[in-house]
Amino acid sequence: MSDITLIRTDSDNADFRKLVALLDQDLAVRDGDDHTFYAQFNKVDAIKEVIVAYQNNVPVACGAIKPFSGHEAEVKRMFVHPDYRKQGIAAKIVTELENWANELGFTAIVLETGKKQPEAIALYQKIGYRITPNYGQYIGVDNSVCMVKALNAKHPTPNA
8 A cells, every 4th residue: 555645625625525426426325215314414515624635646535524513523524435445544534633623622523424334333433432322413313323532632722
């Protein structure tokens, strides 16, 4: 495996949008009839914190965070092209997203994935995420698995 280069960008990045289109195709197959429900929460317009991974200048993976609450960021749009899976790229992206969230002062990261994505659940658990009760729009959604990980925010909150 050659080196992976991670770049910080935003949702206007053309490579990010191409990868997200592939992600949506994959999720439409995995989620079946539930895809329309999930798609409404996965819009990419105006996401300010996006990571795109490149291998030999080819965009191979992506992920993003967006504010969820005053102190939590939410991981969104995680995807590794099928030809590049099982190389540790997703873990590198999540680590970089965690670093970025720390820099922005968030104290935790939340995420939602699906029961039909066991490889994602396994990855997140391996890198320190724990399953938590479903939050927000995912409350009561049987296919959803919500997870959380505490961060060590580098910027103290005011009056802390």
